[in-house]
Amino acid sequence: MTAPLDLDGAGSTTAASTSDTGLPAATKAVEGRSLGQIAWMRLKRDRVAIAGGIFVTLLILVALAAPILAPDNPYALHTNLLDTNLGGLPKGTAGGVSSDHLLGIEPTLGRDILSRILYGARVSLIIAIPATVVSVVVGGIAGVTAGYFGGKIDSAISRVMDVLLAFPVLIFSIALIAVADSVNRLMLLVFVIGFFGWPYIGRIIRGQTLSLREREFVDAARSLGASNGHIIFKQLLPNLFAPLLVYATLIIPTNILQEAALSYLGVGVQLPTASWGQMLSSAVPWSTADPMYMIVPGVALFLTVLAFNLLGDGLRDALDPRSSR
């Protein structure tokens, strides 16, 4: 959905790769900045992206420290705080907000919402990040292989990507998960989400590789007798690092939304484990009586995805030498 990164003019990496091939590196009269340094300088100036980055870091810390931070056991029931006359609606204002339960409690069961949100952050990331790794690794390998070797290998890989891109992903994932109900649910979610994500990365990396392999530094390496392995890992991969990083950052929020959607539809993370999507879906019948129950997980999801998007946008602008905002 985003404009492909173009790293033409990333001269510093090219220079570095040339010295890798054994050519005598010219003594530098002017201290050059590496692409990473330039990117970091640009990123530092982008206050919105930094805010996103800080939020993401905090979120990861919160997810790791959920057992310490959570004010309550996320599975503990507090039925004494519910109004049985109103069908189990929390007593008090705004869904039972009190000093013990800062974001209120769930109707019917009375579990602490804040604690479940914190544990839900864990679940979100435990699924979204490994799924992203799956997409990036598979997509990266497929994209480089297709782009570098071309010919029949390229058309075979491209056809596979075409088929996968034509899959109605959500319908298929739901059906797959519903059928394979005996498999470990977290593993299955990581696999399904990661598996359908790789063709997007694969296409982008293929395109990048196609243009990179025609560049002079690759010709130079080849004329010096470098093997395919050397060219791929030492010459191409450093140049593909930036797009991989950017698209990984931009795919994480998509995967978080995907997990939430599957959990919302009842085929994602299973109760009693807390997940934001599933909290939203259990809030649906209560949406008019206790809107707080619906708003809290929705806002958590929104802020998380927003933060990742801000960081991803910032990284893309910082790593794209042509962009000037």
Next chain:
Amino acid sequence: MLRYIIRRSIGVVAILIVISIITFAIFFAYPSNPALNACGKGCNPDRLAAIEKKLGIDKPVFFAWPPSDSQYGKFVAGLFVGRDFEGGGSTERCSAPCLGFSFATDQPVRPALMARLPVTFSIAIGAAVMWLVFGVSAGILSALKKGTVFDRTAMGIALGGVSLPSYFTALIALYLVCYRLRWLDYPTYVNFSDDPLNWAKNLLLPWITLAFLFAALYARLTRANMLETMGEDYIRTARAKGLPESRVIAKHGLRAALTPIVTIFGLDLGGLLGGAILTESVYGLPGLGTAALQAITKSDQPTILGVTLIAAFFIVMANLIVDVLYAFVDPKVSYS
């Protein structure tokens, strides 16, 4: 051009065959037995065998001799020449292209799904018009007024739009518009031919929900493309030869900037025509998406397969149409 279309159409068929085989392999070869569900309490082996025979799952999934005797063979034969089903003593005819009989209702799958198609089409097309109008124009204006208050506001809203889960937007919209403010009733589907005004009124919230998400995506994309195009050398040339700015934008800028949008629009619309699962389920609209959801809870494999194939068909067809249109839109592309 004709050769290109023929070649691509063969590709479309190939992709659909692969998808049907994969879907078949996963849902029919999996060791859960839908006959057990249908058999219910007091199930005995004879009854189970009878139900398996009726559902057609007593045959091997792929490998049988003759090949038309396998479940997949029967399915493919049904697609081209139709097939007969024996149920409760009587034989029912399912005409080509037959997608099989539902395990849950014993009715043919295709008519049941076709009846739901208008709902999904209404949602998708209405939303598509909205998001194209708002998303693309916001993107163009933002790019032309880069850095202004308008640009910042529009891009801020767009960033929010891409970060909001559509079902959350839908739930909030239902809560505010239908419950709190009572501006609209809870949506129910009304046929366009029965009452066009009510049709639109009931679909307004689903349209806005979907359009908000996609308009946000398109606004961001259009702005990025437009900025890139307006920085090209040929735009400078056009300006240098004294063309008025409006003409530079309309003739040289927009055409190049909007071409990639066409591709993505084809894919997105194709995807939605196969069922807007989340939107349909939040608003309770009886489209293809909700059909798929219900089929999954009832382990009704033929219906799941039917929806998957119809959805995949729309996606690949949309892709093909877009690629053909490209030859007309983009002067750099020619297929002859």
